[in-house]
Amino acid sequence: MTSTDLRKELHQENRLSWNEATKGHNSHKGNQAKFFQEGGSTLFPEEKELLGDIAGLSLVHLQCNAGQDTLSLVRLGAIVTGVDISDEAIAFAQKLSQEAGIPASFYRADVFDWLEETAKRGEQFDIAFSSYGAVCWISHLNFWAKRIANVLKPCGRFVVVDFHPVAMMFERDYSHKFPYFREGKPLTWEDGVGDYVAESSGALAPWGYETGIENFRNPYRVHEFQWGIGDIVTALLQAGLTLEVLKEYPYSNGCKLFERMREASGRRMFPPEDVPNLPLMYGMVARKP
Template sequence: MDDQEWLRLNRANWDDRVRVHVGSEFYDMAGFRAGADPLRPDEVADVGDVTGLRLLHLQCHMGQDTLAWARRGAVVTGVDFSEAAVEVARGLAGELGLAERARFVASDVYEARAALGGERFDVVYTGGGALVWLPDLSRWAEVVADSLRPGGFLYLAEFHPVTDMLDDAGERVVSDYFDTDPGREDFPFTYTDGPELRHTVSVQWRHPLGEVVSAVAAAGLRIEFLRERPRTVFGRFSSLERDESGSYGFPAGRPGVPLMYALRAVRE
């Protein structure tokens, strides 16, 4: 499969998802407009104070996380390959009075450097299901490194690849951790509530944790930490339980596996 085919299929799929996501309870646009914060407390603690920092959010979708960082004082740039998503993000920035602190650019991640005119940032932020849409993590990590000023850092918060091995209940290993062949899927729904998709085909890639760490290190970034976490942001498995904070984890007394991870790496 060449770059143009997977990119065309995934862009059509995500343009269509925007139509569903913008009206979904999952993304809760009304709540966000009213001040709800989609950022997870551990991410906010890991990243630290962003007041006055220039933050680049790769694969930003409709811009809610991006604009949440702007609300915390950052000057933000969001990049996404879906024109439809970028239009929603721009509209949100205008409605919330953040247009002077937030810009959104439509671009494939691999072409982001050209699309941004070579600008460099204090923080590159990404994650939450972003990496599975990219075939080449070495190329991605090079884009990240080239987007950072000296002293700037990458913060990646992602779903742990171990979760791709488990069945729907999260109880049995049913898939090979090291199977990294592209998966072409034809599925009528997105991960939120809402109507069926019209463009149902997508292509995804699995990336073991070692591949992620190695790509970041090979791009010249120094890894400050890698934190594996026992909780996640949605009910990925039927056995997960939701706590008062809204996060999900396995029931008490049951052996756990990492559900998410966070990586921070600095350009020296």
């Protein structure tokens, strides 16, 4: 497989866009170190249920963003490594880890490069984990799944909680605009990664939302990849993993994906009552034999 197959040039454009977006996102989140020092966690019940007891286990958090969930995983007793393509996100994660006094290892790398290099070193983990807006940045599912399998120990698990590809078919006003089947063709957004923290009205900053950067505009475009549930499951199966759990949820955690979403307890976001329900998230657990 070559860098052309992986569309590495698109990955680098995504890196630049995420660098800018991360600044905007964290501008709304205030004193995050204090939140963690006081025992806070950014994890939702869904990922904790799928992960189970992770105390004492080695875990790699792929596409870890700015490290808030990574540190929350450490709080559950795991030995955690975070990996993300964004320079800004990893720099923030390292600083937050130090200031919060929660030890974790962070690496700035394209996830494909990191997985390949880690597999070559023979390093393996009990759990690989990804969540909330992760799979849409994966340009080649089979390569991704095989490399995840290679960095898992025997009986190790890959756990993912993510926004449902069915939800990605709709515009913010619930109009059907995008295809479900794209066969790996990129979808380019000229306005880049947006400020979804501001759009979610603070639901992604449970310790207190701050105004921060207003009217954020990203100068760098991004490229996403639409993969169906069947694509994802098949890639994991072909990588030699065994699917143990597949769940779908009629709400999104923290993030207001659409207009007029209703916030329920636990920061769960539902469509308004005049819109039929649809799957907004899914969760999977796949185990290495």
